[in-house]
Amino acid sequence: MVFRALTRQVGRRALIALTVALGVSLSTAILSVMWNIGDKVNEELKAYGANIVVRPQSSAILSSLYEDADTGSATLAEEDLGKIKTIFWAFNILDFAPFLSLDASVADSTASVEGTWFNKTLDLPTGEQAQAGMKNLRSWWDVSGDWLSDCCDDKVMASSSYAAAHGLTVGQMVTVGGPSTSKTLKLAGIYDSGDSSASDLLVTLKTAQELAGSPGAVSRIEVSALTTPDNDLARRAAKDPKLLSAADWETWYCTAYVSSIAYQLEEVIPESVARPVRQIAESEGVVLEKTQSLMLVIALLSLIGAAMGIANLITASVMERAAEIGLMKAIGGTSRQVVFTILAENLVIGAIGGLAGYFAGLGLAQVIGEAVFGTSISITPIVAPIMAGLVLVVIAVGSLPAIRLLLKLKPAEVLHGR
Numbered sequence: 522m523v524f525r526a527l528t529r530q531v532g533r534r535a536l537i538a539l540t541v542a543l544g545v546s547l548s549t550a551i552l553s554v555m556w557n558i559g560d561k562v563n564e565e566l567k568a569y570g571a572n573i574v575v576r577p578q579s580s581a582i583l584s585s586l587y588e589d590a591d592t593g594s595a596t597l598a599e600e601d602l603g604k605i606k607t608i609f610w611a612f613n614i615l616d617f618a619p620f621l622s623l624d625a626s627v628a629d630s631t632a633s634v635e636g637t638w639f640n641k642t643l644d645l646p647t648g649e650q651a652q653a654g655m656k657n658l659r660s661w662w663d664v665s666g667d668w669l670s671d672c673c674d675d676k677v678m679a680s681s682s683y684a685a686a687h688g689l690t691v692g693q694m695v696t697v698g699g700p701s702t703s704k705t706l707k708l709a710g711i712y713d714s715g716d717s718s719a720s721d722l723l724v725t726l727k728t729a730q731e732l733a734g735s736p737g738a739v740s741r742i743e744v745s746a747l748t749t750p751d752n753d754l755a756r757r758a759a760k761d762p763k764l765l766s767a768a769d770w771e772t773w774y775c776t777a778y779v780s781s782i783a784y785q786l787e788e789v790i791p792e793s794v795a796r797p798v799r800q801i802a803e804s805e806g807v808v809l810e811k812t813q814s815l816m817l818v819i820a821l822l823s824l825i826g827a828a829m830g831i832a833n834l835i836t837a838s839v840m841e842r843a844a845e846i847g848l849m850k851a852i853g854g855t856s857r858q859v860v861f862t863i864l865a866e867n868l869v870i871g872a873i874g875g876l877a878g879y880f881a882g883l884g885l886a887q888v889i890g891e892a893v894f895g896t897s898i899s900i901t902p903i904v905a906p907i908m909a910g911l912v913l914v915v916i917a918v919g920s921l922p923a924i925r926l927l928l929k930l931k932p933a934e935v936l937h938g939r
Contacts, residue, residue, distance in 0.1 A: 534870050537834045541874030541912065542881065544827025549882025549908055551820040554889050555813050556901040571617070571658060571743035573783050575795045596621070596738035597793055599726070602653075603645045604789035605744065613747040613777050618655045619739040621729040622720070626698040632683065632721035634697065636729020639669045655723070658745060659714065666691040666710030674728045677706040681713040683721040697722065699732025744786065744795075748779040750810065755780055759797075824915055831919030835867060839923040843930065851932040860924050867916050875912040879905065 577595035597619075605617055621636045638654035645651055656668050669676055677697065679689050689695065689708055696705045706724065730736050751759075755778040758765055762784060765773060773781050783795035839846065849859055883900060890898035 533834060533838050537831055537838075537867070537870050538874035538877070540827050540830040540834065541871050541915065542878035544823050544915065545875045545878030545908055545912060546882040546885055547823040548820040548911065549879050549904055550885035550889060551816045551823070552904050552907065553883065553886035553898050553901055555816045555820075556904070557890070557898050571745045572748065572779060572798050573744040573746055573786065573795055574798060575742040575744060575786055575790060575793050577740070578792045578794050596735060596740055597742065597790060599730075599737045599739050601790050602739070602742065603643055603651075605742070605786060606643070606645050606649075606651050607647060608782070608785040608789055609775070610746070610777050610782050610785060613782065615745045615747055616657045617653050617742055617744040618658050619726060619742050621726060621733060621735065621738055621740050623699055623729060623733045625722070625732060626703075627695060627722070628687070630687065632697070634699070634722045634724060634729060634732065635720040636724045636726040636732075638726055639671055641671045658743060661715075663713040663715075664710050665712075666708075669709055669723065669725060671725055671727075673709070674725050674731075675704075675706055676709040676724075677728075678710045678712055678723040679708060680719050680721055681711055684708075684711045695722075697724070697732065699729075699734070701734025702731060704728060704732060742790075744782075746779065746782045747777065748782060749777045751778060751780070754778075758784075824911055828915045828918045831867075831871075831915065832922045835863075835920055835923040836926060839863065839926055846927065846930060847932040850930070856928055859927055863923060863927065864916075864920055867920055868913070871912050871916040875908065879908055882908075 575597070577597055579595045599619060602617075602619055605611075605614055608614070618637050623634050623636075625632055625634045640652060640654045640656045643651045643653050654671070664678075665681075666678075669678055677695055679695075683689070689711070691708055691711060693708045694705055695708055696703060706728070712719075712723070724732075726739070730738055749755075754765075754769060754773055755776075758770075758773045758778070759780040762770060762773065762780075774784070775781075779797040783797055786795040787793055846859055849862075850856070886898040890896055
């Protein structure tokens with residue numbers, strides 16, 4: 522009976538399958554993107570700077586106790602920087618750059634100078650190589666002229682505000698006097714960081730170390746890491762990891778929370794304190810949660826719309842078959858048997874539409890990934906059983922109006938045309 526029913530009203534059956542397919546395809550695409558969006562959003566946000574800053578332990582302690590404390594003498598060792606890429610979450614470290622800050626004299630004025638890596642090829646303790654430096658960490662800067670190269674120790678960059686105030690132009694020679702020595706450098710580029718607190722001059726890390734008379738010294742390290750948004754466990758661990766139980770500590774340590782990555786950085790860099798940049802870390806979590814909530818609402822609304830459309834189509838189909846259903850009841854069919862027959866028909870149609878919609882949704886997810894994030898969306902296996910369950914719910918909900926109509930249907934009235 523179910524098979525014969527499916528071969529009739531082909532147009533209406535096709536509309537039901539199409540309605541299911543549309544709802545499932547959109548929901549599949551949204552859920553697939555939602556499960557991948559955490560890493561994608563974090564990768565986008567990482568283009569706007571570091572989310573962890575590593576400082577010398579004594580410097581961090583003094584800064585926390587005294588707002589105007591002089592912490593310039595405390596440094597980290599440049600030779601330890603390669604260890605950053607050896608922590609448990611090494612592949613989540615997208616970029617990092619060391620900085621050495623000092624005050625220098627330029628002509629008759631004083632300028633804040635920072636030395637750093639720009640695009641350094643780093644030899645790791647593992648025997649591998651990695652790229653690190655300021656050029657990717659500050660990718661949004663507007664640079665007039667050229668970025669520095671780590672091999673160009675005879676060049677300097679100036680902030681746009683400092684260059685304008687002192688009439689500096691690209692190609693001009695600038696004499697920079699530090700605590701230890703002075704150097705005459707060529708102005709390679711002028712940068713606009715959009716931040717009034719940016720340093721006046723940028724030089725290579727080696728040049729800054731020579732000016733300061735501190736070979737191999739680093740005053741801070743900025744790290745850009747791909748992280749998981751904080752939850753209650755991460756917030757408890759951020760206060761003191763030692764207070765966690767053994768199981769909670771292992772979960773926290775093996776999850777890419779910003780606090781656990783900071784903790785691991787402290788483990789590999791001697792006498793250091795790593796602190797998350799809370800404004801960035803918290804913004805990532807808020808943006809991600811709101812984006813995922815919005816996508817979940819869209820997916821639910823698409824399924825609700827599909828259920829409403831299916832309800833209208835199934836009800837119309839049942840009304841057209843009222844005489845047939847009345848005859849089934851008149852010859853002994855119970856209401857339960859009739860309802861199960863109609864549900865079986867709808868489930869078969871829903872399965873066909875759901876299967877087509879699922880594969881269409883996977884393709885739509887790839888289109889969204891390429892259009893929004895410029896990358897593909899990985900297939901999440903859990904989406905398939907979720908969509909199967911949702912199809913069952915949608916078919917059941919969409920069949921409710923028709924079921925109510927069936928239960929009220931009286932064979933005698935229907936067979937007499939009333």
